[in-house]
Amino acid sequence: MTSPIRTERHDDVLVIISDNPPVNALGAAVRQGLDAAIRQGVADDGVAAMVIRCDGRTFFAGADITEFGKPMQEPGLPTVVDMIEASAKPVVAAIHGTALGGGCEVALSCHYRVAVPSAKLGVPEVKLGLLPGAGGTQRLPRVAGLKLALEMTATGNPISAKRAQEAGLVDRIVGEDSLEADAVAFAREIAAVRPIPRASERSVAADPAVVEAFTRENAKRFRGFDAPAANIACVVKATEVPFAEGIQFERAEFMKLMMGNQSAAQRHIFFAERQAAKIDDVPADTQLRAIKRVGVIGAGTMGGGISMNFLSAGIPVTIVEMQQDALDRGTGVMRRNYEASAAKGRMKPEQVEAAMGALTPTLDLTALADCDLVIEAVYESMDVKKEIFGKLDGICKPGAILASNTSYLDIDEIAASTSRPQDVVGMHFFSPANVMKLLEVVRGAKTAPDVLATVMALAKKIGKVAVVAGVTYGFIGNRMLMPRQVEANKLLMEGATPEQIDRVHVAFGMPMGPFQMSDLAGVDIGWHRDPTRIENIRDALAAEGRWGQKKQAGFYDYDEKRNPSPSARVAEIIEDFRKKSGSTVREISDEEIVERTLYTMVNEGALILEEGKAQRASDVDVVWIYGYG
Numbered sequence: 001m002t003s004p005i006r007t008e009r010h011d012d013v014l015v016i017i018s019d020n021p022p023v024n025a026l027g028a029a030v031r032q033g034l035d036a037a038i039r040q041g042v043a044d045d046g047v048a049a050m051v052i053r054c055d056g057r058t059f060f061a062g063a064d065i066t067e068f069g070k071p072m073q074e075p076g077l078p079t080v081v082d083m084i085e086a087s088a089k090p091v092v093a094a095i096h097g098t099a100l101g102g103g104c105e106v107a108l109s110c111h112y113r114v115a116v117p118s119a120k121l122g123v124p125e126v127k128l129g130l131l132p133g134a135g136g137t138q139r140l141p142r143v144a145g146l147k148l149a150l151e152m153t154a155t156g157n158p159i160s161a162k163r164a165q166e167a168g169l170v171d172r173i174v175g176e177d178s179l180e181a182d183a184v185a186f187a188r189e190i191a192a193v194r195p196i197p198r199a200s201e202r203s204v205a206a207d208p209a210v211v212e213a214f215t216r217e218n219a220k221r222f223r224g225f226d227a228p229a230a231n232i233a234c235v236v237k238a239t240e241v242p243f244a245e246g247i248q249f250e251r252a253e254f255m256k257l258m259m260g261n262q263s264a265a266q267r268h269i270f271f272a273e274r275q276a277a278k279i280d281d282v283p284a285d286t287q288l289r290a291i292k293r294v295g296v297i298g299a300g301t302m303g304g305g306i307s308m309n310f311l312s313a314g315i316p317v318t319i320v321e322m323q324q325d326a327l328d329r330g331t332g333v334m335r336r337n338y339e340a341s342a343a344k345g346r347m348k349p350e351q352v353e354a355a356m357g358a359l360t361p362t363l364d365l366t367a368l369a370d371c372d373l374v375i376e377a378v379y380e381s382m383d384v385k386k387e388i389f390g391k392l393d394g395i396c397k398p399g400a401i402l403a404s405n406t407s408y409l410d411i412d413e414i415a416a417s418t419s420r421p422q423d424v425v426g427m428h429f430f431s432p433a434n435v436m437k438l439l440e441v442v443r444g445a446k447t448a449p450d451v452l453a454t455v456m457a458l459a460k461k462i463g464k465v466a467v468v469a470g471v472t473y474g475f476i477g478n479r480m481l482m483p484r485q486v487e488a489n490k491l492l493m494e495g496a497t498p499e500q501i502d503r504v505h506v507a508f509g510m511p512m513g514p515f516q517m518s519d520l521a522g523v524d525i526g527w528h529r530d531p532t533r534i535e536n537i538r539d540a541l542a543a544e545g546r547w548g549q550k551k552q553a554g555f556y557d558y559d560e561k562r563n564p565s566p567s568a569r570v571a572e573i574i575e576d577f578r579k580k581s582g583s584t585v586r587e588i589s590d591e592e593i594v595e596r597t598l599y600t601m602v603n604e605g606a607l608i609l610e611e612g613k614a615q616r617a618s619d620v621d622v623v624w625i626y627g628y629g
């Protein structure tokens with residue numbers, strides 16, 4: 001087998017090149033090749049300096065995750081990075097794409113780093129339940145400082161080349177299209193500089209106040225995960241002990257995480273997310289339809305959020321409403337959301353203007369004639385949706401994709417109201433649609449393969465994680481919620497309280513429990529709207545106007561800041577129902593709540609799989625991770 005590593009001589013500079021598609025992961029063959037190439041450079045008297053760069057779309061994007069959990073093949077990455085750093089001749093990392101994880105650690109072990117402006121550097125191991133285990137936690141703070149090292153390791157978010165340069169992590173930003181030539185020139189400039197700068201020989205001062213503030217500010221984000229604290233502990237260690245001792249600490253912490261359940265689960269999700277993008281019977285090379293303009297019907301919370309996804313990705317949107325005031329209100333909310341992002345520094349003011357400038361608000365449905373994709377986001381009524389799709393059939397150009405954002409309804413029935421059911425698909429966004437990452441793509445009986453492939457590719461472009469679902473009431477996610485709600489209601493009747501049930505769900509790892517979710521979404525959602533018809537606890541709450549957070553009263557009472565407290569009135573209502581139904585009230589254990597609410601969901605997931613409404617078990621996991629947190 002040919003090595004993925006080759007070398008090229010540019011006079012006295014040896015360029016070491018990795019070609020290991022798709023992302024130059026640092027698998028065994030790459031590590032062996034790097035080891036051999038560095039030795040070659042050190043041994044060759046004609047070589048004054050070395051450059052490491054990668055072919056393809058990116059610099060090394062990390063260790064090869066497929067090797068994790070298997071016996072390690074020598075040399076390990078820690079050995080390779082130590083060898084690079086120990087080189088008696090200077091080594092320059094030439095970075096494009098994303099230098100992530102082990103890739104960033106290779107760069108840190110090089111004596112200098114140059115990068116193109118579009119490059120990103122990061123240590124995302126924490127997202128796999130790990131920490132940078134090839135010296136990254138010890139070298140990064142020594143090069144970039146304590147604060148940035150804490151942020152990069154514990155959040156896992158990458159930083160831009162510019163920010164890396166400001167922090168001293170990148171020595172020079174070079175031309176976007178002249179990386180190799182500029183890196184070779186840089187290598188010549190520094191070839192004779194002695195001593196050679198080595199990250200492990202630097203030191204970084206302790207600063208408990210910085211560590212305390214960082215940990216406090218991120219406590220909520222890190223809740224339930226072991227890896228962030230381990231990353232923080234390793235980085236702090238770098239400020240306290242010599243390098244060699246810090247490395248030992250890092251290794252021990254890394255192995256603990258690697259052997260644990262959390263990392264195994266997070267690695268499963270990494271691959272599950274990528275697997276979800278694949279559709280079993282649709283070839284990967286299916287010709288996609290071009291989506292240059294998107295139409296959205298409805299400027300409410302969903303329609304506005306959906307539109308923002310496309311505008312942020314630079315795709316113009318035509319948004320249609322029935323009344324001018326609703327249209328103005330909807331576009332006003334979008335602008336305020338963008339401005340809030342800008343105020344937090346997540347967008348530049350000119351980006352806000354560019355996004356809003358690409359929005360065409362209108363009251364005229366026929367304005368959708370030139371759209372390549374139209375997404376209907378009006379309220380859940382089959383009759384209304386059928387009427388809209390019937391009209392779209394007459395308005396939209398041939399080949400346009402017609403999508404419904406329905407959360408429950410039958411896509412096939414909607415498709416049947418058009419003369420082109422092959423172009424109809426479900427695109428179920430989760431609220432808030434501009435934030436939540438999940439998109440359930442609902443495949444109707446007649447949905448064309450290229451429609452499905454186009455929507456899946458588009459989802460990736462707008463930063464969503466898409467999962468294909470079949471036509472079934474509530475699709476994957478909401479269908480699984482229903483039996484949980486039924487069981488939670490039964491538990492109330494048998495003696496549990498909303499507070500207990502919600503607490504148990506949060507302790508299990510959910511962001512909120514079923515009654516908190518009900519209050520957030522609106523107790524009145526799907527309610528029959530007849531205050532005299534009171535058949536269950538929900539009807540009783542809705543009839544009294546306890547519609548949830550928006551009314552400061554639902555299953556909980558809320559203050560002006562929406563802080564919840566248990567409601568005496570709700571306890572009375574529950575007690576009334578218990579009496580009426582003659583149910584015997586007893587002490588309910590937390591364990592019983594977990595078993596009865598969560599096992600029912602597992603059952604429903606298994607049924608969904610059995611009926612072929614999800615392609616694979618891991619798709620169900622992806623829905624729950626990205627749709628419900």
Ligand code: 3HC
Nearest residue numbers: 023025061062063064065066100101102124132133134274
């Ligand atoms: N190892 C093995 N395979 C990897 C991989 C890795 N580190 N990174 C990506 N891949 C695979 C993906 O599974 C996918 O395979 P598929 O085509 O068969 O589904 C393929 O490469 C392309 O990946 P994406 O679809 O994600 O491509 P994108 O262009 O969207 O994103 C990326 C590229 C930003 C590099 C993204 O893949 C990514 O974030 N990768 C993971 C980076 C990471 O976590 N690195 C740290 C690894 S742990 C580590 O280094 C430990 C060390 O400290 C000891």
